[in-house]
Amino acid sequence: MADQEISDGATTESTSKILPVEVEDKVGELVLDEPQEAAKKKKKKSKSKKKKEPPQQTDPPSIPVTELFASGDFPEGEIQQYKDDNLWRSTSEEKRELERLEKPLYNSVRQAAEVHRQVRKYMRTIIKPGMLMTDMCETLENTVRKLISENGLQAGVAFPTGCSLNWVAAHWTPNAGDKTVLQYDDVMKLDFGTHIDGHIIDCAFTVAFNPMFNPLLEASREATNTGIKEAGIDVRLCDVGAAIQEVMESYEVEINGKVFQVKSIRNLNGHSIGPYQIHAGKSVPIVKGGEQTKMEEGEFYAIETFGSTGKGYVREDLECSHYMKNFDAGHIPLRLPRAKQLLATINKNFSTLAFCKRYLDRIGETKYLMALKNLCDAGVVQPYPPLCDNKGSYVSQFEHTILLRPTCKEVVSRGEDY
Numbered sequence: 001m002a003d004q005e006i007s008d009g010a011t012t013e014s015t016s017k018i019l020p021v022e023v024e025d026k027v028g029e030l031v032l033d034e035p036q037e038a039a040k041k042k043k044k045k046s047k048s049k050k051k052k053e054p055p056q057q058t059d060p061p062s063i064p065v066t067e068l069f070a071s072g073d074f075p076e077g078e079i080q081q082y083k084d085d086n087l088w089r090s091t092s093e094e095k096r097e098l099e100r101l102e103k104p105l106y107n108s109v110r111q112a113a114e115v116h117r118q119v120r121k122y123m124r125t126i127i128k129p130g131m132l133m134t135d136m137c138e139t140l141e142n143t144v145r146k147l148i149s150e151n152g153l154q155a156g157v158a159f160p161t162g163c164s165l166n167w168v169a170a171h172w173t174p175n176a177g178d179k180t181v182l183q184y185d186d187v188m189k190l191d192f193g194t195h196i197d198g199h200i201i202d203c204a205f206t207v208a209f210n211p212m213f214n215p216l217l218e219a220s221r222e223a224t225n226t227g228i229k230e231a232g233i234d235v236r237l238c239d240v241g242a243a244i245q246e247v248m249e250s251y252e253v254e255i256n257g258k259v260f261q262v263k264s265i266r267n268l269n270g271h272s273i274g275p276y277q278i279h280a281g282k283s284v285p286i287v288k289g290g291e292q293t294k295m296e297e298g299e300f301y302a303i304e305t306f307g308s309t310g311k312g313y314v315r316e317d318l319e320c321s322h323y324m325k326n327f328d329a330g331h332i333p334l335r336l337p338r339a340k341q342l343l344a345t346i347n348k349n350f351s352t353l354a355f356c357k358r359y360l361d362r363i364g365e366t367k368y369l370m371a372l373k374n375l376c377d378a379g380v381v382q383p384y385p386p387l388c389d390n391k392g393s394y395v396s397q398f399e400h401t402i403l404l405r406p407t408c409k410e411v412v413s414r415g416e417d418y
Helices: 009-052 084-091 093-101 103-126 133-147 211-230 237-248 337-349 357-362 369-377
Strands: 078-080 155-165 168-170 187-196 199-208 252-255 258-261 270-273 300-308 322-325 381-384 395-404 409-411
Touching: 093 103, 103 133, 103 187, 103 199, 103 395, 133 155, 133 187, 133 357, 155 199, 155 322, 168 187, 168 300, 168 395, 187 211, 187 395, 199 211, 199 300, 211 237, 211 252, 211 300, 211 395, 237 300, 337 369, 369 381
Parallel strands: none
Antiparallel strands: 078 409, 155 168, 155 187, 187 199, 199 395, 252 258, 270 300, 300 395, 322 381, 395 409
């Protein structure tokens, strides 16, 4: 205040002495302040950048994969090049153009595959001996429903969770009230499916806690990888089967002091997959001597192998849980009103996708056993009972879904785990 009251003439000299110091101080302050301001701005920018990053999946998983991939493009599976006479496909402009046209289809399948990967990654962290099988299946299926943004027949679970134990090779899932508990010495095949618009990912792996079973698991994992490697456009199905058997049966496993040669289960196969059709007509054998039929461009296949310490042959046994409406079933007249009503429920909720009794319970169906039997007897619905090797044996399974693209082979369901 005092400085302002002094006249200019009286203070010229003193002011000129003071000013440079003040100016220097101010300049010093300015120089010091600038980096702080810039740092604040940078912080704000980095914060805004962080906001734009896609959300990370939670534990347990709960965020739909569509939110994790904001671009709408889902990760490609493992790419394998075709061999020999089909090498030219990788550089063919015509074949590349065909793929560009199919991009929406490929993306749907990759979305279903990404859900499969995330769900199985989570399940591997929580599956422990002592777990009730029903709880495990329901946790898995509910996680699929969340991550795939379940939407009627447009997106959801593709078939019941198979969690077949030991000598049961496939098609077992607990029915209501089942008290089966997972044990330390069990060998469990976890086979589950996801789908977007009926485009199905069929993919499985085996869980065994006891390291004694490791060679058995390795046999089916390597046999499946061999089947994938051999598969391709114009490849004969029988050649894939012969290659699988050779690898599978090169393994031995010692169980409680007894050595077993691992066998390919000769009456179980991989299969082609179609929209809303898990078994689309072609079978991929896992032993030599199968069909001469060739694989074709654009086809989807589930390449799956089963290694057994038993006979290497399965039969139907135990209580049935899996059912599926026959894909080719036309109109079949039904007399029982309850059977007609149940068929309407099946058409609405599952169409030609497989389902199990737990799924009927979940959507509020009760007292349906007689009606379900009637639909099976009439040939509208097909029962799929558990498939079992001889009691006391152990079966391991690994499976991937592959796509025979025009330019290359894509192992759509491949993950870091297998």
